[in-house]
Amino acid sequence: MSAILEAPLGRRSFLKIVTMAGGGLVLGYYVRPEARADAAKADVKNAEGSFAPNAFIRIGPDGTVTVYSARPEVGQGIKTSLPMVVAEELGADWGSVKVVSAQLDPVFGPQFAGGSMSTPMDYAVMRKMGATARTILVEAAAQTWGAPAGECVAAGGMVRHTPSGRSIKFGDLVAKASTLPVPAEDSVKLKDPKNFTLLGSRIGGVDNPKVVTGQPLFGIDQTRPGMVYAVYEKSPVWGARPLSANLDQVRALPGVRDAFIIDRTVPENELTGLVPGVAIVADSTWAAFSARRQLKVQWEEGRFPDSSWDDFARQARELANAAPGANNVTEARRDGDLDKAFAGAARVVEASYSYPFISHANLEPQNCLAHVQGDRAEVWAPTQDPEGARRLASKVLGTAPEKVQVNITRIGGGFGRRLDADPVAEAVAISQRVGLPVKLTWNRTDDLQHDHYRPGGFHFLKGAVDSKGGLSAWRSHHVAFGSNMGADDYPARFVPNYLLLNSKLENGIPQGPWRAPGSNTYAWVVCCFLDELARAAGRDPVEFNLALLGDRDLVPGSGARGRPYNASRMRNVVRQVAEKAGWGKPLSRGKGMGLGYYFCHQGYVAEVAEVTVSPKGELRVDRVVAAVDVGSQIVNLSGAENQVQGAIIDGLSAAWLQELDIRQGRVVQANFDDYTMLRMNDAPRAIEVHFIKTDYPPTGLGEPALPPLAPAVYNAIFAATGKRVRQLPLSRTDLSWS
Amino acid sequence: MSRFTLRVNGQSHKVDVAPDTPLLWVLRDNLGLVGAKFGCGIGQCAACVVHLGGAPIRSCMMPVSAAASADITTIEGLSADGSHALQKAWCELDVAQCGYCQPGQIMSAAALLAHNPNPSDDDIDDAMAGNICRCATYHRIRAGIHKAAEIMAAAKEVRT
Numbered sequence: 001m002s003a004i005l006e007a008p009l010g011r012r013s014f015l016k017i018v019t020m021a022g023g024g025l026v027l028g029y030y031v032r033p034e035a036r037a038d039a040a041k042a043d044v045k046n047a048e049g050s051f052a053p054n055a056f057i058r059i060g061p062d063g064t065v066t067v068y069s070a071r072p073e074v075g076q077g078i079k080t081s082l083p084m085v086v087a088e089e090l091g092a093d094w095g096s097v098k099v100v101s102a103q104l105d106p107v108f109g110p111q112f113a114g115g116s117m118s119t120p121m122d123y124a125v126m127r128k129m130g131a132t133a134r135t136i137l138v139e140a141a142a143q144t145w146g147a148p149a150g151e152c153v154a155a156g157g158m159v160r161h162t163p164s165g166r167s168i169k170f171g172d173l174v175a176k177a178s179t180l181p182v183p184a185e186d187s188v189k190l191k192d193p194k195n196f197t198l199l200g201s202r203i204g205g206v207d208n209p210k211v212v213t214g215q216p217l218f219g220i221d222q223t224r225p226g227m228v229y230a231v232y233e234k235s236p237v238w239g240a241r242p243l244s245a246n247l248d249q250v251r252a253l254p255g256v257r258d259a260f261i262i263d264r265t266v267p268e269n270e271l272t273g274l275v276p277g278v279a280i281v282a283d284s285t286w287a288a289f290s291a292r293r294q295l296k297v298q299w300e301e302g303r304f305p306d307s308s309w310d311d312f313a314r315q316a317r318e319l320a321n322a323a324p325g326a327n328n329v330t331e332a333r334r335d336g337d338l339d340k341a342f343a344g345a346a347r348v349v350e351a352s353y354s355y356p357f358i359s360h361a362n363l364e365p366q367n368c369l370a371h372v373q374g375d376r377a378e379v380w381a382p383t384q385d386p387e388g389a390r391r392l393a394s395k396v397l398g399t400a401p402e403k404v405q406v407n408i409t410r411i412g413g414g415f416g417r418r419l420d421a422d423p424v425a426e427a428v429a430i431s432q433r434v435g436l437p438v439k440l441t442w443n444r445t446d447d448l449q450h451d452h453y454r455p456g457g458f459h460f461l462k463g464a465v466d467s468k469g470g471l472s473a474w475r476s477h478h479v480a481f482g483s484n485m486g487a488d489d490y491p492a493r494f495v496p497n498y499l500l501l502n503s504k505l506e507n508g509i510p511q512g513p514w515r516a517p518g519s520n521t522y523a524w525v526v527c528c529f530l531d532e533l534a535r536a537a538g539r540d541p542v543e544f545n546l547a548l549l550g551d552r553d554l555v556p557g558s559g560a561r562g563r564p565y566n567a568s569r570m571r572n573v574v575r576q577v578a579e580k581a582g583w584g585k586p587l588s589r590g591k592g593m594g595l596g597y598y599f600c601h602q603g604y605v606a607e608v609a610e611v612t613v614s615p616k617g618e619l620r621v622d623r624v625v626a627a628v629d630v631g632s633q634i635v636n637l638s639g640a641e642n643q644v645q646g647a648i649i650d651g652l653s654a655a656w657l658q659e660l661d662i663r664q665g666r667v668v669q670a671n672f673d674d675y676t677m678l679r680m681n682d683a684p685r686a687i688e689v690h691f692i693k694t695d696y697p698p699t700g701l702g703e704p705a706l707p708p709l710a711p712a713v714y715n716a717i718f719a720a721t722g723k724r725v726r727q728l729p730l731s732r733t734d735l736s737w738s
Numbered sequence: 739m740s741r742f743t744l745r746v747n748g749q750s751h752k753v754d755v756a757p758d759t760p761l762l763w764v765l766r767d768n769l770g771l772v773g774a775k776f777g778c779g780i781g782q783c784a785a786c787v788v789h790l791g792g793a794p795i796r797s798c799m800m801p802v803s804a805a806a807s808a809d810i811t812t813i814e815g816l817s818a819d820g821s822h823a824l825q826k827a828w829c830e831l832d833v834a835q836c837g838y839c840q841p842g843q844i845m846s847a848a849a850l851l852a853h854n855p856n857p858s859d860d861d862i863d864d865a866m867a868g869n870i871c872r873c874a875t876y877h878r879i880r881a882g883i884h885k886a887a888e889i890m891a892a893a894k895e896v897r898t
Contacts, residue, residue: 075873090826204832212825212839214773216811221772286763363777363872364838412838413872435740444778638832646835672782681863683876
């Protein structure tokens, strides 16, 4: 008996109940056949037999509720928070919930972890899933008692008949429940959030006991019988091909199985997939690492062998002097009449801001375990985008994506780096050659010198305040390495006379998303320059920024795809953070407060930093206060607060210390001794997180709390010392004062 | 290759590896103890901390030949069942994000608490400054160490 199909659930799936060996109620959700015809066919077939991996919720006769977690756990806490949503609606006892990591399977729908998208994409789906299962269990209990379902309530892992006080445990209901049809979607009622007991509470990560006892959770911890160990050396000038190498000599070294050149680029002409290099395969990690020290490779010159940061900065300055319409100067947005506004301004401020390339520096170096057999491959990978990993692996193998099985491991830090699957491509290419399970491990230098970097950038700004102290004109020229600022990026839409010019520097540097891409630097540029303009206008920065945000609520985006900006939500968090931080309280010289605020990834966040700068220039960030609006519901208060605290310290680490220099077409830094990360002694002693609940759907927290930190700290330094710093990181600037 | 006998978490293991192999890779590749993590290979991140004769060491820098003389404790052997005060505190305060650095953090913290059962914030910052947490859970690590100190003090009171 099996497979009762019913009830469309959202855009991607339908629900069904199946009975599986061992009994229990199993509720699966399945992609629509029209979306994934082959996969759905396979699943239905599977469901009639020994159904296993495509169940989303399983309630066993012992009352254990098993919930599959489909999104990769990268430290954002999704493996705990989404099952909490299911459990809340189900009325489960959290102590009886077991969370199992899913592998890549189309039945689960989108499985990437990026862009702070998991919560907004899955929150409503998980609620519906839990509520549907609850509705079935309640019906089963009602039928058992011959009572109306409306008199029965599910909570704490059992259903109670309210008038009589009788109760039945979930486990005792599953046999009956699994014979019932899935209720029609519109008959499933969600809980009133006022009655939530689990959501919004503090729940520890479900894998914490394994984390603190050193269990093999991560990609780098995976093993297979007969596994060999590989390293892969690539040209320090990105994308350059190996012309020759002392392979015979390396093959003769102790513990080395093989050494060979892989001279392929997949996809063609791209720097973020498989690129050419030299593989060494050995009996142990150390044998491979040791042999690599003897490896000598002749590389071709590469496309940009002479590029350097200093030269990029020179090119940027030249572009800044070019007129709109000149070669490589694109007008991305123009509002009003800038000439007139600048001519009539009370004050005009000009400034240039710049920031360097930085690395993701995931503490778990890039790695992958792959086993290629014929035209099939199985990989174990710490990937944020398992589907992308499968696509790339199948391209490397020249096989269909279905022939690549991706096992998703826990991830030792993502931050966007692991949305790209280059280590998977390399491990697959090496395993294809040697025919054995291969664990590829990058060393720290590989990781720093072959990252897909947060790009550096240059912003040349000119702003005007009018006689009333209002921001009347904004001219910005962004010289970028990859993506430029968008036409709607703040403060566009809020300044009557506005010009955004964009230019791109030709370069061969691999780039990728780094926690809050774009926003992580634009927030700093924009909020610092706004602080300069507020000071020029002789106005308090909080008051100046609130005035700039105006009195509109929803400010529409430009064009069909434009994103609206909810100015009232932003004003609210700015006001709240100012109040909570005690904005405006008198501080002695050398101490100061600064404001940063930004909208990204659907979240509205404002932060105030309070700093002390000693006369010798030593910086201490004493306190950071954050006001965070990510909608109506915080799912897991512990996890949410951890994300904000971490984003604040991560933001400080990047703004204070992190910088990659580029010389002779390559990254100079090689390890944590010259690429400095913030440590505990420099972390702020106090971080206060205030979640501001608003009547909007819950959204993600991996990213939006990071961008406001850098401007908050820089503006606080100005308040403390009178020094306006216009470059990242801070460590380049002498902050001493007298 | 050379033969070494290592005493890890109270058990003896014979391994046959190159003498310059760092202890980290012997633990991970030969003994299957993967709690100690590889982060930098040059002693800068402390994800690989284990105890040698009770003292915290960077196992990525310690050749196996120098580690064969003393008892080695890894995160897997810190307690039999995850019941060390630090492990309890870490779970109670939900310290970890990605969790990759946390075995190293806990091993560094365990060495601190062994000789300073009631550390101040400054003591903690000094003792833990070698450990990088890329997710920047430093606040909770600090709180976790204070919590563990409390748990240990309470247990001691019960015993006496």
